[in-house]
Amino acid sequence: MSATAHSVIEPTARERRFAATLIVIYALVTMLPLVWIFMTSLKTPQDSISYPPKVVFGPTLEGYVNLFTTRTRQTPEYMASLPPPETWWDELVRSRNMVIAGPSKFGERFLNSVIIGFGSTFLTIFLGTLAAYAFSRFRVPLKDDLLFFILSTRMMPPVAVAIPIFLMYRQLGLSDTHLGMILLYTAVNLSLAVWLLKGFMDEIPREYEEAAMIDGYTRLQAFRKVVLPQATTGIAATAIFCLIFAWNEYAFALLLTSGTAQTAPPFIPTIIGEGGLDWPAVAAGATLFLLPVLVFTILLRKHLLRGITFGAVRK
């Protein structure tokens, strides 16, 4: 490589190797807890609490079976009187002198997370896109105050907001309902969504719509057919943020739901209580719950990373 081929501040090959080594070490260390969750989910309860911690072990799906079922312990006589097991999971449970009593609540809680996550994301994006467009294009009285006010609502600790929401929802019959949680997460997400989306809308030149309107489009048609397609990337990035927030949210879910609308985050830690020291089942629940976000993050890393810094730098 000749000296003139790169600029004067280009790092040398040695500097690069040094930086790469440190970064890779940090990345591997930071991944260790996540790898450990996954490994624990494939261990037997005995293996999961052995000392020294086991790195090599015979993998089993016992944790996942325990996650999705409730089991009862039976006497050897009763176990002997049963007909032969029909499925591999029956067999696995019976080898522990237990029989499956029924499904656990994990499936329901996971489904609640999906319904509330997607429901609130959809609603946030719908309302947020409209509001962001209006803030971006029209002269709205008190615009700056409104925008700041929208953002300042995020400074309240969630527990503080939960007190009156709890009372209000009790009056309206919205406690522990999907609708109540969807509305709540939408309200929390809207502030950030409007800010992010307004940023994306500001980047689309006004001339596009104006040209379309001269061609005979109405304002609404111009919005739908010209602005929306241009803003798709920004809308998608914002949607992912809202989805991840709703998916991970814990405080409101803990305080405002207890049964029908409870999401997975407050539920997963309680798995341990049902079966004593059943860490593989907790790890299995955590793995299934964290995996979609990991996959999303890796697939959409470009938009996500841009979104994080973009949102930060804008605000």
Add this chain to the structure above:
Amino acid sequence: MARSTPIDRVAHRAAAATPPHLRARVRGISDRAVAWVFIAPTIALLLAINIFPLLWTVYLSFTNYRANRPNREVEWVGTRNYERVLTDGDIWHTLQVTAHFVCWTLALQVLIGFTLAWLINRNFRGHGFWTTVIVLPMMLSPAVVGNFWTFLYQPQIGLFNYVVAFFSGVDPSSFSMIGSVHLAPWAIIIVDTWMWTPFVMLICLAGLRSIPEYLYEAAEVDRASPTRQFWTITVPMVLPFLMLAVLFRGIENFKMFDLVVELTSGGPGSVTELASINLKREAFEKWRTGYASAFAIVLFVTVFGLASIYVKALNRVKDR
């Protein structure tokens, strides 16, 4: 594209000459109506679920209301709740715990986050991939991850203790990160730092990438040493970004709830009882709704005040 027949041109000129209000009437809904229709639902929802509750909290903070006895008569108690909050030793203790947590997490995250960003900005091969790997923890559910860290922190069987023991030679069952009064505050700082350093890193990275190259080239021409370049170009240029990251993390950690509840739930004793956790106990376990509301307002005013002062300082740095 341009089909400029004479008729089109006339039509365009006519359209351009029509006064806006007439044009709007011809096209149906006016822009102002569109603006209000677009904004109204958002404002309505925020009013219902953000502002109304906030006002209600203010009202409750002046009463002796208890949410577990909705039928009891509500008495107006004036500023008594506030007096009790501000003189309560437990509250001051939780604020101290919170301050310790916020200061140390910010210090560590700024230090590590900036270093990582600086290293990634060397643009070695595969830096994009490794950035994604480093970012993963901050995308995950703090409650679920925090809960699992209690397993990693188990004396004897936990991975964390094992790794520490492996490198330092102490007995892994001799210390308990979440059971010890001295170690528990550090246990939550470690997990928060593990989780949120990537956020600071990403914002620093954006700052580093925003520095124009000609500054370094000019410095090189002037024969400034790399150390000098770092302190006179890199640091001042990244500082506004770094301060922004500190603002966001500061606000978030002042409100911290999910991660620490699942990790230590405030214990042992109350050495990790952050403000939010104390608030939850007062409001949803002791059901002192009025008192908790007053505490909530005090917290909100504190965060808001500190953030406003900080933003002023930030703007001064930006303008410099």
